[in-house]
Amino acid sequence: MARAALRSAAWSERWFPDAWVFAALGVDIVAVAALACGATPGVTVNAFGDGFWSLIPFTMQMAFVVIGGYVLATAPVIARLIDVLARVPRTGRGAICYVALVSMLASLLSWGFSLVFGGLLVRALARRSDLRMDYRAAGAAAYLGLGAVWAMGLSSSAAQLQANPKSMPPGLLKITGVLPFSETIFLWQSIALTTVLIAVSLLVCWLTAPSDQHARTAEDFGVVETATPTLPPRQRPGEWLEYSPLLSLLIGLLGLGWLGHEFASKPAVVAIASLNTYNFLFLTLGLLLHWRPRSFLNAVARAVPGTAGVLIQFPLYGSIAALLTQAPGAGDATLSHRLSGLFVHVASTETFSLVMGVYSSILGFFVPSGGGKWLVEAPYVMQAANDLHVHLGWAVQVYNAAEALPNLINPFWMLPLLGVLGLKARDVVGFTFMQLLVHVPLVLGLLWALGLTLTYVPPVMP
Incomplete structure (x- = not known):
């Protein structure tokens, strides 16, 4: 398996396109498919343009995942903490498995935390001169939280939505009722599936990790790990506020006050699962721990280049989602509904989980959005589950487990991590x-x- 992984890595480094090219090809393929299904050129063009900016708030959130994570990690105190954690592994192969385990466990609490923390841990491990760790394999291991189990945990968009009737569209609420966590992520079947996925993922990491003689380090990719740059001395009187902790302290206190209210009014796992809260927390702590505004701003400047891929590619994914869901063709049916008809209508009670899993994983490759895609799929998929008498909570978990599969090779979610690591999608x-x-x-x-171990329970209305 290690030899197969190296051949796969060599092939992807040679043939796998830049992530922007990948996204552009996706737009073209989906647009042609919409036209072939009867959508007019005008409708197709409008869907492309309308969708192009639809992910801008999310794009900025993901950019700040990179910026906030880098700023916090380069604060002297946090950098030392990460270095302490990075001392645990003794071998390169062990380090890769260590990163994978930390990433997957963290993703069960918050996928955003998993993404950034995994990347920062990889960079800290890469600084160890006594450890020959393959930087590509370690980066791939840091991505396993998003590629394996994130949707099975507390930050699952679908499970969170189904448990909160105030967040659900009225039409969906009538179909599914309220599904508490006890009927989704806390089912013993769901816990068993998650446990098996973690164990098998670690085994694959161990078996595919390159040996020391085949390992490519961070330096091989031009990623030179150096000590955090020191703050240069102040050169002119006008810079005194930039070098004084006064502004950092005042803004930091305001930020901590808001965070205190947020965590006091919501369960901690719900609050931290919000990307806005997560990014706000990282930026506030980063500002306080850098202490001087000039140190904070220097760290932001070093982080911004890592957001380029996010900023230029996410709009194309917004267009793909719109072309799938907002470009009706013959019979006023969109590509999304045609795909659902292809898979859902061939299912039976016994095969529903398998058919839905295949469908959700395929569609997830083109619409990489856990919560947004669930809002598109849920009305007709959950109605089919009712008609076929399939356990509704398990249908949500089928979606969650299958949703993660395309993430393993879809560069959409990789971009923030790649920005932290300084790698390309083809590298991992x-x-x-x-x-x-x-x-x-x-x-x-x-x-x-x-x-097959679950029985149907009728929807429970609030």
Whole structure:
């Protein structure tokens, strides 16, 4: 498997396109498919343009994931803490598995935290001169939180939505009722599936980790890990506020006050799962720990180049989502509904989990948005679950488990992590592809088998 992973990595480095090219091809393919299904050129063009800016708030959130994570990590206190954690592994292969475990466990609490923390841990491990760790494989391991189990945890967009009737569209509420966590992520079947996924993912990391003689380090990719730059001395009187902690302290106190109210009024896991709260927390702590505004601003300037891929590519993914859901063709049916008809209508009670898993994973490759895609899929998928008498909470978990599969090779969610690591998608996808080969039959098989252990419960209305 290690040799196969190296061949896969070599192939992807040679043939896998830049992530922007990948997104552009996706737009073209979906646009042609919409036209072929009867959408007029005008409708197709409008869907492309309307969708282009639809992810701008999310784009900025993801950019700030990179900026906030880098700013916080380069604060002297946090940098030392990460260095302490990075001392645990003794071998390069052990370090890769260590990163994978930390990433997956963290993602069960918050996928955003997992993404940034995993990347920062990889960079800290890369600074160890006594550890020959393959930087590509470690980066792929840091991505496993997003590529394996994030949607099975507390930050699952679908599970959170179904548990909160005030957040659900009225039409969906009538179909599914309220599904508490006890009927979704806390089902014993869901916990068993998550446990198996973590164990198997770690095993694949161990088996595919390159040996020391084949390992490529951070320096091989031009990522030179150096000590955090020191703050140069003040050169003119006008800079005194930039070098004084006064502004940092005042703004930091305001930020901590808002965060205190946020965590006091909501469960901690719900509050931290919000990207706005998460980014606000990182920026506030980063500002306070850098202490002087000039140190904080220097860290932001060093982080911004890592956001370029996010800023230029996410608009194309917004267009893909709009083309799938807002460009009706013949019979006023969109591509999304045609795909659902293709898969849902061939399902039975026994095969629903398998068919839905296949469908959700395929559509997730083109619409990489856990919560947004669930709002598109849920009305007709959950109605089919009712008609076929399939456990509704398990249908949500089928979606969650299958939703993560395309993430393993879709560069959409990789971009913030790649910005932290200074890598390209092609550098890590060879290793994540090996995980995908194992995960697809494992996840689909377990979804089908565990689904047979559940019985249908009618919707419970609030």
